[in-house]
Amino acid sequence: MTTLIELNPAGALLQWFDHLQVQLPWRGSRDPYRIWLSEIMLQQTRLAVVESYYARFLERFPTIEALAAAPLDDVLKCWEGLGYYTRARNLQRCAHAIVNEHHGQFPTTAEALQNLPGVGRYTAAAIASIAFNQRIAVLDGNVMRVLARLTDLAEDITEPRAQERLWQIAESLLPTTRPGDYNQAVMDLGRLICVPRRPNCEACPLQQQCRAFAHHTTHQRPVKKPKAERKPMNAVAAVIRDEQNRVLIAQRPTDGLLGGLWALPGGFCEPEEAMEDALQRLLRTNLKLEISVSQQMAAATQDLTHLRITLRAFACQIIAGTPEARGVAAFAWVSETELDQYSFGKADREVVNALSQWQPRLFAE
Numbered sequence: 001m002t003t004l005i006e007l008n009p010a011g012a013l014l015q016w017f018d019h020l021q022v023q024l025p026w027r028g029s030r031d032p033y034r035i036w037l038s039e040i041m042l043q044q045t046r047l048a049v050v051e052s053y054y055a056r057f058l059e060r061f062p063t064i065e066a067l068a069a070a071p072l073d074d075v076l077k078c079w080e081g082l083g084y085y086t087r088a089r090n091l092q093r094c095a096h097a098i099v100n101e102h103h104g105q106f107p108t109t110a111e112a113l114q115n116l117p118g119v120g121r122y123t124a125a126a127i128a129s130i131a132f133n134q135r136i137a138v139l140d141g142n143v144m145r146v147l148a149r150l151t152d153l154a155e156d157i158t159e160p161r162a163q164e165r166l167w168q169i170a171e172s173l174l175p176t177t178r179p180g181d182y183n184q185a186v187m188d189l190g191r192l193i194c195v196p197r198r199p200n201c202e203a204c205p206l207q208q209q210c211r212a213f214a215h216h217t218t219h220q221r222p223v224k225k226p227k228a229e230r231k232p233m234n235a236v237a238a239v240i241r242d243e244q245n246r247v248l249i250a251q252r253p254t255d256g257l258l259g260g261l262w263a264l265p266g267g268f269c270e271p272e273e274a275m276e277d278a279l280q281r282l283l284r285t286n287l288k289l290e291i292s293v294s295q296q297m298a299a300a301t302q303d304l305t306h307l308r309i310t311l312r313a314f315a316c317q318i319i320a321g322t323p324e325a326r327g328v329a330a331f332a333w334v335s336e337t338e339l340d341q342y343s344f345g346k347a348d349r350e351v352v353n354a355l356s357q358w359q360p361r362l363f364a365e
C-alpha cells in the first residue's frame with residue numbers, strides 16, 4: 001500500500017493557486033447556489049462550454065427560488081445543448097427540496113447536502129468546502145488523476161477499491177486551513193497542468209513530491225481500463241404536417257431517456273425491426289395514429305453515456321386518427337419558426353433544423 005508519510009502538497013499548491021488567480025465566473029463566490037450550479041454544469045461538460053451557459057442560466061434563474069418556481073420546460077430550454085439532461089431535471093428537483101424543506105437555505109454540511117436530489121459525494125464535498133469551509137476532500141476525474149500520479153498508484157482507478165483508496169488519500173492530504181481553496185487548487189492543477197496527455201510537469205508546483213514523475217511513470221498513470229464501446233441504436237422520427245404546414249412534435253415522458261425534452265414523434269427501433277414498421281408501431285402506441293411513411297428527410301447522430309443513437313426522420317402522413325398523448329407527456333402542432341421555443345436533444349434539434357432545407361426527391365432512387 002502506498003505510504004503518504006512524506007507527501008504534503010497543500011503548501012505548494014495553495015501558493016500556486018494564490019499566484020495564479022484563475023478567473024472563473026463562480027470563483028471567489030461563497031454563494032452555495034452559484035457553486036452548486038457550476039459544479040453540476042461542469043459534470044461531463046467542458047469548462048469553456050459551461051462558462052457561457054452559466055451566465056445565461058443565472059440571468060434567467062438568479063436565485064434558488066426563481067429556479068424552483070420555473071416550469072421544467074424553461075429549465076430544459078436554458079440547458080439545451082449542455083447534454084446529460086438528468087442534471088437539469090435534478091437541478092430543479094433539488095431547488096424544490098431546498099425551498100420546500102430547507103426554507104430556501106442550502107444545508108451546510110456535506111452529509112446533509114448529499115441527501116439532496118442529484119448531489120453526490122463529490123458535489124456535496126465541493127459545496128461544503130468552498131461555500132461553508134467544511135474540511136472535507138473532493139474527488140472528481142481531475143483530482144483522481146493528480147492523486148494517482150502523485151502517489152504513483154498502480155491500481156485501476158475505475159475500480160471501486162481504488163476509488164475508495166483515492167478518497168482516503170484525498171482526505172489524508174487535506175490541510176486544516178482553507179480546505180475550499182485547496183480543493184479548487186487540486187482541481188485547477190488537474191485541469192491546467194496535470195492534464196491527461198502530456199502533463200506539464202516542468203510547471204507543476206508538486207513536481208518534487210510527485211512519485212510518478214520520479215519513477216518516470218506519469219504517462220502510465222492513472223491506470224484505467226478502456227471504456228466499453230457505446231451500443232449502437234437506431235431511432236426513427238416522423239415528420240407530420242397539418243393543413244397549416246405546422247409540424248407535430250411530442251414531449252418525452254419526464255422519467256425516461258432525455259425526459260421532458262421535445263422531439264419529432266418516434267422512438268427506438270427493436271432489433272431487426274424495419275424502420276417503417278417501427279415508426280408505425282411507435283406512432284400507434286404513443287399517439288394513437290395510423291400513418292404512412294415515405295422519404296427520409298434528415299439524419300443525425302447523438303452519443304449518450306452508453307449509447308450511440310442514429311436518428312432518421314421520415315416524411316409521414318396520417319391515415320387515420322387524431323393525436324392523443326398516450327406514451328408521451330404532451331404533443332403540439334407548431335410552425336417551423338416556433339420550433340425554436342421548445343427544448344430538443346442534440347439529434348432532434350439537428351433533424352428539426354434540417355427540415356426547412358429539405359427538398360423532396362421527385363424520382364425514386
Ligand code: SF4
Binds near residue numbers: 194
Ligand atoms: S509532476 Fe507531473 S505528473 Fe506529477 S502531479 Fe505534477 S504534473 Fe502531474
